[in-house]
Amino acid sequence: MALKTDLVEYTHNGDTLEAFVAWDDTQTGERPAVLVCHAWGGRDEHSEETAKKMAAMGYVGVALDVYGKGVRGGSTEENQKLMTPFIEDRDMLADRLKAGMEAAAALGTVNPAKIAVCGYCFGGLCALDMARANTGVIGAAAFHAILGKPEKPGSGDISAKVLAMQGFDDPMATPEDETAFGKEMTGRKADWQLHVYGGVMHAFTNKQANDPEFGTVYDATADRRSWTTFTDFLEEVFN
DSSP states (O other): OOEEEEEEEEEETTEEEEEEEEEETTOOSOEEEEEEEOOTTOSOHHHHHHHHHHHHTTSEEEEOOSSOTTOOOOSHHHHHHHHHHHHHOHHHHHHHHHHHHHHHHTSTTEEEEEEEEEEETHHHHHHHHHHHTTOSOSEEEEESOOOOOOSSOOOSOOOSEEEEEEETTOTTSOHHHHHHHHHHHHHTTOEEEEEEETTOOBTTTOTTOEETTTTEEOOHHHHHHHHHHHHHHHHHHHO
8 A cells, every 4th residue: 555645625615625635546546435524623633544544445535624724723612613603504514515525526536426424523413414415425424423403404315324323421412312313314214323332422532532521531442343333334335
């Protein structure tokens, strides 16, 4: 494998955005792509490392940028301020995510008919909203996502396969939220899965998460189990 990375600019509503792209340069031709949606702080090392893992699996990994080129949060307050406009206007969020998907589809290494998406925390909501909006992704996987559906959640059958992996003790996505999510997916005839990990809080894949009062705690077992589930999901989606 010869890992290559690049930064690709694209635009939406007048904003310049910058995706991080990773691929195996020893491969030739088009291949499936996995979009990676970042958590509430903006495109970060974690989403870029996930894109690199996708490249190592033979896909093109594309870490999307929701907030804008160089825009990052450095505190809970800043992160919340960046995320809130997109939480409040989920149509705008879906449009921005679709712009990222279209930028990925235009890459010469990408098979535009085989694009999936994954995301963490706020990025998990992004991944699920791409499925809800039928943007064209064929699979959407969410790690410890904010599960609540948009005020205008869309209609018609969801075409993408959907996977959500959640902690049962996550205060940001309660068991009641999980049940509502299942009913939503069933109502829209999605091919959906929900994996719930007992005794696990929010941000269980983030090794720096260690704030039980806030509800964010890393869990090595849930991290490992969810990654195995996710990679199996991708094999199913792309084959």
